[in-house]
Amino acid sequence: MEGGWKQSIVKEVKKQLYLSGPLIAIGLFQYSLQLISITFVGHHGELALSAASLATSFASVTGFALIVGVGTALDTLCGQSFGAEQYHMLGVYSQRAMLVVSIINIFIAIIWANTKHILIAVHQDATISREAGQYILFMIPGLFAHGLLQCLIKFFQTQNRVCGMMLLSGITSSFHAIVCLSLVFKSGLSIRGAALAISVSYWLNVLLLAFYIKFSASLTDTWTGFSIEAMHNIFSFIRISIPSALMPCLKVWSFELMIFLSGLLPNPKLETSVLAVCFNTAQVVWVIPFGLSAAVSTRVSNELGAGRPKAARVAANVGIFMAIAEGLIVALIIVLLRNVWGRVFSNEKGVVKYVETMVPIVAASSFLDGNQTVLSGIARGCGWKKIGAWINLGSYYLVGLPVASVFAFVLPLKAKGLWLGIVAAFSVQILLFIIITIRGNWEKQANKAAGRVNASNIPVAVVSQG
Incomplete structure (x- = not known):
């Protein structure tokens, strides 16, 4: 019995490592698109860098984070359908998600088109706001590609096909550097070329994945062509996607508020x-636990969809322990690099020395963030998105921001205080997610998963596991 238990643990660890490794790489490749563009923009002076940074932040808050959140609804729907062997539903759910995110992106594009006026209205520097408005205009075509890309990533991820996707993401990232060089320095578009390069690269990634689906014989069961069925139950999908979107958005928005509060501090x-x-x-460093989170979400949803609640629980426990191990290693590395880390980002002695004093707090928050990210992945795999949204709301806005304000302005610990507010939010998140994970009825979750996949009219029964 004990040998069988150990064998199941080792098997699950291997499965999650197989999934998380490529997913971490994909996350890094996706993040590199923005980073490469910002790097090229930085050679055009302080105004250009400030404008591009402001535009990128605005785009994340008002668009990208929201669409990533909507896409995570597929963690539950596609993952559980794949586990239930209702393979054709993966294509149907993905197409439904593409339709929804494309409609949402129309409204986001309208907001982006008015970025200059919005930034000026909230008292941002007028010159920087005008440049940021121009920069984000050239990102609008990429907004629609980004939405499709998030749905395609979930389509591949939830059926455990990640290596090919990693390769295509790497090709896109390499191509992006060449496109950036051409559009920024050769085309006359200047910093707008860096934004346009992001749009071009997102569309390239979408097209590469579309060709992969078209010509891969292994995907014929999960993508059976465009289906009218994708037009059905749109409002049901929206009800699921709203809390899915709120989970990451509440975190991103609270971080942006922290940045705003830092502007109210002395100096x-x-x-x-x-x-x-x-x-x-x-x-x-968050890219690493994000990959682990996607892996554990896929494993939990697959096992629940297959009617194996005990296997789903094992997957969740393995994911938690992997997150703890990863978090400890990353935190240790951050602390060991505390004397050089600030120099990576700045040449100002004051900034470098200040960063050194912040590093222990940042290391602690990275450890906590990694754990809450993986616990959020378990919640997505189980379909606990509404609970997750409420937990995030309470953690960041009822605990994190008030604690940050008190520590930063009353004590006053300044930037350290703001970051301690983030630590407090992560701590509450972890506590609440652990409670619902430990107290969760896994057999009940498997039955709920069976109900979710009834759209294909194939009954799914929970398998007795002793």
């Missing part, structure tokens, strides 16, 4: 610069 230029370094650090 705001220094405080904002240090906080920006910390956020960039957190963003880079």
